[in-house]
Amino acid sequence: MKIDKAEVIVTSPDRNFVTLKLTTEDGLTGLGDATLNGRELAVVSYLRDHVVQLLLGRDASRIEDTWQFLYRSAYWRRGPVTMASIAAVDMALWDIKGKAAGMPVYQLLGGASRTGLLAYGHASGKTNEELFDSVRRHQEEGYRAIRIQAAVPGLKSIYGIASNATFEAMQGVRYDHEPAQRGALPNEEDWDTRSYLRHIPTVFEAVRNEFGPELPLLHDGHHRMTPNQAAQLGKSLEPFDLFWLEDCTPAENPEALRLVRQHTTTPLAIGEIFNTIWDYQQIIREQLIDYVRSAVTHTGGITHLKKVLEYASQYQIKSGMHGPTDISPVGMAAAMHLGLAIHNFGIQEYMKHGAKTDSVFEQSYTWQDGFLHPGDKPGLGVELNVDEAGQYPYVQAYLPYNRLADGTVHDW
Numbered sequence: 105m106k107i108d109k110a111e112v113i114v115t116s117p118d119r120n121f122v123t124l125k126l127t128t129e130d131g132l133t134g135l136g137d138a139t140l141n142g143r144e145l146a147v148v149s150y151l152r153d154h155v156v157q158l159l160l161g162r163d164a165s166r167i168e169d170t171w172q173f174l175y176r177s178a179y180w181r182r183g184p185v186t187m188a189s190i191a192a193v194d195m196a197l198w199d200i201k202g203k204a205a206g207m208p209v210y211q212l213l214g215g216a217s218r219t220g221l222l223a224y225g226h227a228s229g230k231t232n233e234e235l236f237d238s239v240r241r242h243q244e245e246g247y248r249a250i251r252i253q254a255a256v257p258g259l260k261s262i263y264g265i266a267s268n269a270t271f272e273a274m275q276g277v278r279y280d281h282e283p284a285q286r287g288a289l290p291n292e293e294d295w296d297t298r299s300y301l302r303h304i305p306t307v308f309e310a311v312r313n314e315f316g317p318e319l320p321l322l323h324d325g326h327h328r329m330t331p332n333q334a335a336q337l338g339k340s341l342e343p344f345d346l347f348w349l350e351d352c353t354p355a356e357n358p359e360a361l362r363l364v365r366q367h368t369t370t371p372l373a374i375g376e377i378f379n380t381i382w383d384y385q386q387i388i389r390e391q392l393i394d395y396v397r398s399a400v401t402h403t404g405g406i407t408h409l410k411k412v413l414e415y416a417s418q419y420q421i422k423s424g425m426h427g428p429t430d431i432s433p434v435g436m437a438a439a440m441h442l443g444l445a446i447h448n449f450g451i452q453e454y455m456k457h458g459a460k461t462d463s464v465f466e467q468s469y470t471w472q473d474g475f476l477h478p479g480d481k482p483g484l485g486v487e488l489n490v491d492e493a494g495q496y497p498y499v500q501a502y503l504p505y506n507r508l509a510d511g512t513v514h515d516w
């Protein structure tokens with residue numbers, strides 16, 4: 105089971121993806137997702153220039169040992185570039201182990217704890233009518249839980265609102281929000297927290313009036329509020345029974361969540377920009393969150409995120425793994441295998457990939473009646489169509505950034 109070949113493949117079918125492909129002496133292959141939205145080539149360099157040569161000749165069956173070796177031998181620990189690189193190696197090794205065993209990865213993790221994974225999609229609109237249409241369309245596609253993002257009067261362009269004008273204009277192509285824009289410079293968006301805090305509760309009231317009390321609704325604050333503002337929002341949304349309020353304050357300061365917690369019972373989710381168990385240590389121990397938002401791709405792979413989630417389970421904190429379109433089908437499959445196996449699964453974010461991405465990454469995971477399943481092929485169940493990937497070279501793309509009315513840069 106020695107690793108014979110390690111290739112880093114960059115492709116940009118609908119957006120940029122970085123994939124690590126490992127091949128063993130006996131011809132088994134494993135894939136790992138190393139996509140870091142907007143900073144993709146930094147991870148490519150980390151892998152190509154510093155990791156690939158360390159893998160050649162290593163025993164592919166030694167997943168934990170390889171993880172510890174890559175984490176500890178670099179000396180410079182943590183951070184998104186390092187942890188996405190380690191994650192890609194880890195995923196690829198689990199993929200190989202599954203193929204060697206003839207089992208899907210979830211079986212190696214202890215077997216299925218449920219029959220499927222509840223997933224939520226992203227509805228958004230510039231008006232309530234547009235938002236309702238988006239919610240209905242998601243329901244028609246089977247979604248049983250829906251994230252609600254709405255434009256704020258007076259602000260031109262904000263996070264979470266689909267940029268395509270109408271579903272009809274896209275001739276039936278769904279228009280989930282895709283924030284990374286191709287181009288040489290990042291887009292500038294605008295922000296005003298007071299307007300947002302005034303407006304959002306009216307949106308949730310309208311959605312509840314239209315769709316009733318049962319539908320689980322989520323909302324993403326995208327790190328923009330102070331602890332006091334987040335506490336106000338959490339309180340004002342309590343009548344609308346949110347599944348969660350996500351990233352209400354900047355994630356760098358876990359203590360901010362203490363104040364939010366003291367003032368609201370709205371469930372809190374955080375962690376999509378976290379990379380290690382150390383980022384979660386305090387907020388899990390102090391029970392300051394309800395859901396762990398990390399992606400397998402940005403948290404050191406299946407091996408490390410499983411440890412985070414097992415730690416969280418002691419405090420009845422559940423998973424809510426990050427699943428936007430910048431997580432490749434390989435990263436999504438890894439999340440599904442882990443989510444199916446752990447006891448404390450909560451919900452899985454799921455934005456469907458575009459047709460080009462689906463042609464590059466052949467998937468065996470399924471979507472039925474609002475539930476995902478990783479499938480039963482050995483390994484992760486995703487294969488990379490290398491010829492197809494080669495049709496789509498890397499394209500520079502950036503996430504946007506925010507300015508307030510007076511020109512001050514604000515959290516995006």
Ligand SMILES: [Mg+2]
Pocket residue numbers: 324326350351376
């Ligand atoms: Mg988010």
